[in-house]
Amino acid sequence: MKFELPKLPYDFGALAPVIGKETVELHYGKHFQTYITNLNNLIPGTKFENADLETIVKESDGAIFNNAGQTLNHNIYFLSFSPNGGGAPQGKLAEAINAAYGNFENFKKEFVAAGVSVFGSGWVWLAKDAAGKLQVSKEANAGNPVTKGLVPLLGFDVWEHSYYLDYQNRRADHLNALWQIIDWKAVEARY
Amino acid sequence: MKRLIFPLLLMIGWALPATGQHKLPDLPYRYAALEPHIDSLTMYIHYNKHHAAYVNNLNKVLEAYPEWQLKDVTELLAHIDKLPQTIRTTVRNNAGGHYNHSLFWEMLAEPGTTRMSSRTEKALIRDFGSVEAFKQAFARSAMGRFGSGWVWLLQDRDGKLSVLSTPNQDNPLMPFVARDMRIVLALDVWEHAYYLNYQSQRAAYVEAFWNVVNWRKVDEVLK
Numbered sequence A: 001m002k003f004e005l006p007k008l009p010y011d012f013g014a015l016a017p018v019i020g021k022e023t024v025e026l027h028y029g030k031h032f033q034t035y036i037t038n039l040n041n042l043i044p045g046t047k048f049e050n051a052d053l054e055t056i057v058k059e060s061d062g063a064i065f066n067n068a069g070q071t072l073n074h075n076i077y078f079l080s081f082s083p084n085g086g087g088a089p090q091g092k093l094a095e096a097i098n099a100a101y102g103n104f105e106n107f108k109k110e111f112v113a114a115g116v117s118v119f120g121s122g123w124v125w126l127a128k129d130a131a132g133k134l135q136v137s138k139e140a141n142a143g144n145p146v147t148k149g150l151v152p153l154l155g156f157d158v159w160e161h162s163y164y165l166d167y168q169n170r171r172a173d174h175l176n177a178l179w180q181i182i183d184w185k186a187v188e189a190r191y
Numbered sequence B: 001m002k003r004l005i006f007p008l009l010l011m012i013g014w015a016l017p018a019t020g021q022h023k024l025p026d027l028p029y030r031y032a033a034l035e036p037h038i039d040s041l042t043m044y045i046h047y048n049k050h051h052a053a054y055v056n057n058l059n060k061v062l063e064a065y066p067e068w069q070l071k072d073v074t075e076l077l078a079h080i081d082k083l084p085q086t087i088r089t090t091v092r093n094n095a096g097g098h099y100n101h102s103l104f105w106e107m108l109a110e111p112g113t114t115r116m117s118s119r120t121e122k123a124l125i126r127d128f129g130s131v132e133a134f135k136q137a138f139a140r141s142a143m144g145r146f147g148s149g150w151v152w153l154l155q156d157r158d159g160k161l162s163v164l165s166t167p168n169q170d171n172p173l174m175p176f177v178a179r180d181m182r183i184v185l186a187l188d189v190w191e192h193a194y195y196l197n198y199q200s201q202r203a204a205y206v207e208a209f210w211n212v213v214n215w216r217k218v219d220e221v222l223k
């Protein structure tokens, strides 16, 4: 299977100032593209040649896992934003957040704290288990909660490349700002 | 303007809580000294924010552990597996970060101010075939580090040189990383080390690094 960059439902500059135009250009056009290109170059001739992305992430290791993981991660990440985003989730997802974290504010606090505490490169995920129960999952480098049998709903990238031009060392400021552009309709659809 | 602001900010930085035994060492050159290879804003943030945070976090985590508080950072790293489980990871990350950056600053020098000694050159040729082959092995290791980490040129007890990469702030002083290895050269490949100047081009940063290596220091360390 040949993997491709998903089309972004917004302009490169549309998420500024939460995520600057140059950051989106580089993150999407260079980092994300490189993971996809690497993956496409790595899988021919392996048992993953015709596998779907999630299967590759679940069953591979080494360079294939790194690039497949980052392809899956950035697919979810870039399709979680909207220049008209923000606000709070609705419906079943809102109920699940209240059930697990008391309220939306508490959830946001816990999620950002988890993201800040990832040491080095990685991700913080909101994921659901088979029963629909939510959990926050910290992942190093290319990690994704699908490898734990969970369904990823929302991921904040804490690799420095995702915020360094805009926030430098201030990771917490970046994560707190991201709530302003979350497309909760897209996140709810994954739940 | 920058020249004025930086020392002022630095003084404020020093006024922040730095109770504890570990201190941010002086930077042995100006922030702009390594330009254009490493820009002054990167140097400023790397030293005053990233390195300072490792120092502060290390002092803070040791506050409740007087028996570990007075230990030198190299001792903490060498005995990292003896530290109480509750603080082991935090010490590993922050003592590692403090030590690695202290070393890194010393391994850099203003471009054109130091030259590779013939002793260093001979040692590199002996163990890698050529200086160029060493640089390629070092760069390959830097490019192969997925995520954050460091690349090291190491020397073993018999004098033999080799290249190693470690994740995050791990380093060859940690017993689960290496044994009896002397660090000859270090390169930070966390994205914060190069993103403002090189963005996604880690290879360009690694290539530029050769212009600011402190070869005098390398010669000093080599056995």
Ligand SMILES: [Fe+2]
Binding pocket: A027, A031, A074, A157, A159, A161, A162
């Ligand atoms: Fe990323």
Ligand SMILES: [Fe+2]
Binding pocket: B046, B050, B101, B188, B190, B192, B193
């Ligand atoms: Fe660093």
